[in-house]
Amino acid sequence: MSLFLRVVSLEEALGVIRNIGPAPAEEEILLGDALHRVLSRDVVAREDIPGFARTTVDGYAVRAADTVGASEGIPAILLVAGEVAMGREPGGALAAGEGFALPTGAMLPPGADAAVMVEHTERIGDELLVKRPVAPGENIILPAEDFARGSVILPRGRAISPRDAGILAAAGYERVAVYRRPVVGIISTGNELVPIGVTPGPGRVRDANGPMCAAFAEESGCRPVLYGIVRDDRDALGSALDRATRECDAVLLSGGSSKDVRDLAAAIIGEKGEVLVHGIGIAPGKPTIIGRAGGRPVLGLPGHPASAYVILHVLAGPLLSGMSGVPRRERRVTAVLAENIPSQKGRVEFVRVRLGDGRAVPCFGKSGLLNTFAGSDGLVQVPAGSEGIEAGETVEVILW
Amino acid sequence: MSLFLRVVSLEEALGVIRNIGPAPAEEEILLGDALHRVLSRDVVAREDIPGFARTTVDGYAVRAADTVGASEGIPAILLVAGEVAMGREPGGALAAGEGFALPTGAMLPPGADAAVMVEHTERIGDELLVKRPVAPGENIILPAEDFARGSVILPRGRAISPRDAGILAAAGYERVAVYRRPVVGIISTGNELVPIGVTPGPGRVRDANGPMCAAFAEESGCRPVLYGIVRDDRDALGSALDRATRECDAVLLSGGSSKDVRDLAAAIIGEKGEVLVHGIGIAPGKPTIIGRAGGRPVLGLPGHPASAYVILHVLAGPLLSGMSGVPRRERRVTAVLAENIPSQKGRVEFVRVRLGDGRAVPCFGKSGLLNTFAGSDGLVQVPAGSEGIEAGETVEVILW
Numbered sequence A, B: 001m002s003l004f005l006r007v008v009s010l011e012e013a014l015g016v017i018r019n020i021g022p023a024p025a026e027e028e029i030l031l032g033d034a035l036h037r038v039l040s041r042d043v044v045a046r047e048d049i050p051g052f053a054r055t056t057v058d059g060y061a062v063r064a065a066d067t068v069g070a071s072e073g074i075p076a077i078l079l080v081a082g083e084v085a086m087g088r089e090p091g092g093a094l095a096a097g098e099g100f101a102l103p104t105g106a107m108l109p110p111g112a113d114a115a116v117m118v119e120h121t122e123r124i125g126d127e128l129l130v131k132r133p134v135a136p137g138e139n140i141i142l143p144a145e146d147f148a149r150g151s152v153i154l155p156r157g158r159a160i161s162p163r164d165a166g167i168l169a170a171a172g173y174e175r176v177a178v179y180r181r182p183v184v185g186i187i188s189t190g191n192e193l194v195p196i197g198v199t200p201g202p203g204r205v206r207d208a209n210g211p212m213c214a215a216f217a218e219e220s221g222c223r224p225v226l227y228g229i230v231r232d233d234r235d236a237l238g239s240a241l242d243r244a245t246r247e248c249d250a251v252l253l254s255g256g257s258s259k260d261v262r263d264l265a266a267a268i269i270g271e272k273g274e275v276l277v278h279g280i281g282i283a284p285g286k287p288t289i290i291g292r293a294g295g296r297p298v299l300g301l302p303g304h305p306a307s308a309y310v311i312l313h314v315l316a317g318p319l320l321s322g323m324s325g326v327p328r329r330e331r332r333v334t335a336v337l338a339e340n341i342p343s344q345k346g347r348v349e350f351v352r353v354r355l356g357d358g359r360a361v362p363c364f365g366k367s368g369l370l371n372t373f374a375g376s377d378g379l380v381q382v383p384a385g386s387e388g389i390e391a392g393e394t395v396e397v398i399l400w
Helices: A010-020 A162-170 A209-219 A234-247 A259-272 A305-324 A371-375 B010-020 B162-170 B209-219 B234-247 B259-272 B305-324
Strands: A026-030 A059-062 A076-083 A098-102 A114-117 A121-124 A127-130 A152-154 A175-179 A183-189 A223-230 A250-254 A273-278 A289-293 A296-301 A331-337 A348-356 A359-362 A378-382 A394-399 B026-030 B059-062 B076-083 B098-102 B114-117 B121-124 B127-130 B152-154 B175-179 B183-189 B223-230 B250-255 B273-278 B289-293 B296-301 B331-337 B348-356 B359-362 B378-382 B394-399
Touching: A010 A273, A010 A289, A010 A296, A010 A305, A059 A076, A059 A127, A152 A162, A162 B209, A162 B305, A183 A209, A183 A234, A209 A223, A209 A250, A209 A305, A209 B162, A223 A234, A234 A250, A234 A259, A234 A296, A250 A305, A259 A273, A259 A289, A259 A296, A296 A305, A305 A348, A305 A371, A305 B162, A331 A348, A348 A371, A348 A394, A371 B152, A371 B162, B010 B273, B010 B289, B010 B296, B010 B305, B059 B076, B059 B127, B152 B162, B183 B209, B183 B234, B209 B223, B209 B250, B209 B305, B223 B234, B234 B250, B234 B259, B234 B296, B250 B259, B250 B305, B259 B273, B259 B289, B259 B296, B296 B305, B305 B348, B331 B348
Parallel strands: A076 A098, A183 A223, A183 A250, A250 A296, A331 A359, B076 B098, B183 B223, B183 B250, B250 B296, B331 B359
Antiparallel strands: A026 A175, A059 A098, A059 A114, A076 A127, A121 A127, A273 A289, A289 A296, A331 A394, A348 A359, A348 A378, A378 A394, B026 B175, B059 B098, B059 B114, B076 B127, B121 B127, B273 B289, B289 B296, B331 B394, B348 B359, B348 B378, B378 B394
């Protein structure tokens, strides 16, 4: 285990992060709780859908052969021999020369092979004038035409949308198999931190990273568990890490903006498991730690919220999304860069930008400020091999 | 109240729908429950943030004047007169010619006006060699520099992201004022319907619209309440509507694919309040009903799920989003149309398409099928004045 920063590239770090998360587990939940959850297996039709032939129009069930050549001038003349109510079985079969009145969605009587729209008929007592011919199968849906028993209705890996909820209901899935939400433990370290509800005294600030990491984990399809604020102390941090790795599927350890504290965090992760990465060629976020403790992935984030948030997007996102099976929500737009972004070769830089009128304006300024963070719309990524991006170039903005 | 279909344009219908929803109400909730909820008022800094001057680097607090002219060759020589621990007040003030060691984020001692990065210093016992000058204010954040007391941190109407959760925590907002989630009652009508858990007998189908409308309401920032399946019967529908309008802020009434049932729904809405629209120049969804009962907006959707979902997107979306304050999630992409879409002039048509390789392939086929619905990615809107869209044209696809 190495405690000095052997800086790896962003690609290497991403390679490590993609391999340390456990594969998503499964659970069965009620369809009513399943919005935006992800199917863990193909959903298959358990029966033919529909189970019977239905009309798709208000009108009459007929035999198509009886309507051949029908026109406004010379309509086909049928006998109205029955009526089918919605949700009921037809009273009997339809014979040649007959029509059964029925509403959209009703069951076709045996013997019928098409339906005529009411608009194309005229009824005089029991006599039905059909003014347009229909082809066999016209205006009806055959049994199993929608989904045949055993066919895949929705594929594994699909995040359930309202539309999918309707389709699953139609197919009788009162419960669905989805990926379980991984439990993510969140530890905030720092002697300077006080909880949200406390007014910080001199030298103190509130713990912003805890609630931010929790919300990020939630958005990534995980269930966050906050372990609160832990002092920068070997024993306190060690026992918090033990507890979190025992109770959770992964741990986000935030804080430690000074070198001493970062090194303490890395030392403790190393004691409990191994440090895989400590130092990445990115800015901000160079001192990020990727490790494993108690068999669980542990990600050590920078202390400042604006820097921590970049690492959440760049590294925690792929980790948690891989564990939860929930597709990344990350959206990207293109914009024209409004000002030069100078950059240092040899590291990937993430620069906050504000968007407006198709232009991306870099939010320069002191790194420790929240106000430019609050006012920004996303990040521009400057590649490691580049000395910067010039104003006027089209850039991709990672929205946050 | 009119029972026949006086068809209004989509624009007119949207005008009506935008005016019948009540304005969103407010509530206070815990920050931990606030992800994706919408701020109902500007969030204002209750105190200066930070409340004290802090460093943004690991290094030494100094007086900038003491470093003027410092260089590698001729460093400024200061006395290390103190140390500031993280989260603590400095032991005393800094005098001219002195430096205080301190980590990133620590409080600056009185008398200091800048900080020197540790990388630009060399320490020999109590002697500190400073090899680069710093300007007043360099590497520090002044009190109130991030947010001055009373300034707006996050604006009203903002949907709370993980980043915002961090910013709200930093500002001490343990609870936040957000728009209340409106309660949306969902009634499914139809004698043919059975609940999800039941295998439908001949002529019967499962209620897909109930769960679909519930998930759509949830996604639109509302709390759905399912009133189950109601028979196509004046008394049953009337009392369900009474109960739902008494208990909810709005009602989605789904089902009624046949004309008789639609007319029954319209008649009952008319009795309990008023029918504002019954018939819109769109396909699918022409027989959609917009009304008010018991003072609540009521939207009557088509019976078939694929048609109902179009109306959810086109009309329920603006209604519910207006009531919840939650911005629409609707996303649009452009694609090249792969096949002609013929359309009927005089009505807006919504055609389902599948996307692939930047092309949009129309999902034609029988209107009553769920499989083309399940396999589609979104909708192309053909304007009322158009006779169709030709293959090769670039179209906007409303993703669903």
